[in-house]
Amino acid sequence: MAESRVPHPDLPPPSSTVGALGWLRRNLFSSPSNIALTLLALYLLYAIVPPALRWALLDATWSGDNRDACAANDGACWVFIRVHFDQFLYGFYPEAQRWRVNLAVALLVLGAAPLFVRTVPDPLKIRLGLGLLVVYPLLAFALFKGGLFGLPAVDTSSWGGLLLTLVIAGVGMTAALPLGVLLALGRRSGMPAIQTLCVTFIEFWRGVPLITVLFMSSVMLPLFLPAGMNFDKLLRALIGVTLFQAAYMAEVVRGGLQAIPKGQIEAAAALGLGYWKTMGLIVLPQALKLVIPGIVNTFIALFKDTSLVLIIGLFDLMNIVHNATTNPEWLGFSTEGYVFAATVYWLFCFGMSHYSQNLEKRLHTGHKR
Numbered sequence: 001m002a003e004s005r006v007p008h009p010d011l012p013p014p015s016s017t018v019g020a021l022g023w024l025r026r027n028l029f030s031s032p033s034n035i036a037l038t039l040l041a042l043y044l045l046y047a048i049v050p051p052a053l054r055w056a057l058l059d060a061t062w063s064g065d066n067r068d069a070c071a072a073n074d075g076a077c078w079v080f081i082r083v084h085f086d087q088f089l090y091g092f093y094p095e096a097q098r099w100r101v102n103l104a105v106a107l108l109v110l111g112a113a114p115l116f117v118r119t120v121p122d123p124l125k126i127r128l129g130l131g132l133l134v135v136y137p138l139l140a141f142a143l144f145k146g147g148l149f150g151l152p153a154v155d156t157s158s159w160g161g162l163l164l165t166l167v168i169a170g171v172g173m174t175a176a177l178p179l180g181v182l183l184a185l186g187r188r189s190g191m192p193a194i195q196t197l198c199v200t201f202i203e204f205w206r207g208v209p210l211i212t213v214l215f216m217s218s219v220m221l222p223l224f225l226p227a228g229m230n231f232d233k234l235l236r237a238l239i240g241v242t243l244f245q246a247a248y249m250a251e252v253v254r255g256g257l258q259a260i261p262k263g264q265i266e267a268a269a270a271l272g273l274g275y276w277k278t279m280g281l282i283v284l285p286q287a288l289k290l291v292i293p294g295i296v297n298t299f300i301a302l303f304k305d306t307s308l309v310l311i312i313g314l315f316d317l318m319n320i321v322h323n324a325t326t327n328p329e330w331l332g333f334s335t336e337g338y339v340f341a342a343t344v345y346w347l348f349c350f351g352m353s354h355y356s357q358n359l360e361k362r363l364h365t366g367h368k369r
Contacts, residue, residue: 056339067330080333081340084324088340091160091315097152100143101163111136133174156234160315162344167234168241168316169303175242176302177295180249181288185279187254198250205247211308213240218312237309245302252294256287289363296356300349317341 028038059075062082070077081088090098111132114120144167147153159167186198205213217240222230231239260283268278288295307318315323321341325334 067333070333076336076339077333078336080324080330080336083330084337087161087324088317088320089162091164091320092158093160093163094152094154094158097146097154100146100151104140104143107139108132108136137171137174156232157313159234161320162317164234164309164314165303165306165316165318168238168306168309169299171238172241172245172302173299175238176245176249176298179242179246181253181284183246183250184253184257187250188257202247202250205244206251208244210241210244210305211311213244214308214311216240233312234314237312237314241302241305245298248298248301249295252291252298253287255294256289256291257283259290260286289360292356292360292363296352300352303348303352304345317344 027034029035055075057075059073061070061073061075061077061079063069064079065083067077067079069079086095086098090101093101111128114128115125142148143151144159144163145154145156183198183202186194187202189195189198214237217236218233221236225231264282264286265278268282273281306316309316310319318341321337322334324330325337
């Protein structure tokens with residue numbers, strides 16, 4: 001009678017195929033070309049990161065009141081940033097009135113925070129969102145501009161730095177999206193007059209550089225206005241930026257509209273829904289969800305393009321930093337200023353990108369590829 005065979009327990013997988021070692025073999029050392037690229041990347045990190053850390057952190061100067069404090073070290077002089085920090089944030093806004101800017105930012109944070117909390121009911125989020133879109137801009141403008149409720153008036157020419165960057169980008173984003181949606185719908189309209197008008201608008205603004213739009217809005221537009229009538233320089237810039245970005249936003253939204261199957265529109269018509277209900281309840285929610293990356297990409301481009309307002313004499317964050325680096329008392333510290341500006345731009349752009357990724361995950365309906 002044959003002996004009964006006792007089954008042996010399964011052996012664990014080789015240590016070289018699991019864990020951190022297995023991940024390294026699969027992703028970094030799986031082929032000769034990957035090995036070469038990995039070694040090259042490691043060499044570049046070794047050549048760039050340690051010197052950058054020494055310059056930015058280890059050998060940097062953090063305290064002091066003037067450039068003499070940085071004479072003893074070879075690293076970055078962050079004293080330059082500390083001395084000009086308020087100017088980078090507020091521009092030329094009067095120091096005694098900067099509490100109004102801080103109050104507006106605090107109100108925005110308090111109003112927007114519930115929108116990111118999942119436990120907050122959706123109807124409340126909708127009301128808060130509408131309040132931020134309609135009421136908050138008027139309240140913020142009243143605080144910034146003054147002249148009401150006993151607040152001293154502050155001319156927009158005194159606005160600058162990060163404050164001006166956020167104002168231009170925020171107004172441009174808020175106004176360009178709904179205008180772009182209307183232009184996209186008009187371009188796909190079956191009425192020739194509306195379609196021709198929207199196509200002409202989109203192609204004109206997409207074919208003109210933004211710097212030309214800003215120049216035209218600041219220099220040429222007053223020539224076509226009646227005598228004695230004039231717009232605020234910042235208002236002209238906001239109108240130009242909004243119209244310019246709306247043209248790009250329209251094409252992004254139109255791409256989403258074309259991705260929606262025609263059968264859904266036909267089904268809505270069979271149910272007796274009109275054009276606006278079909279678009280508002282069925283087509284646009286799906287189309288906008290599909291083009292979230294494109295919308296956020298347009299927002300990021302707008303945020304960075306705010307630096308072009310220098311052409312009309314407005315000083316946003318980048319231009320304020322450049323102006324500070326030309327100060328005779330701080331010549332030679334432009335690297336620190338531009339590194340600071342780049343870090344601020346990156347933080348805001350990364351925040352928008354990260355939020356869009358989370359929004360895509362929340363709106364995922366099960367057909368992700």
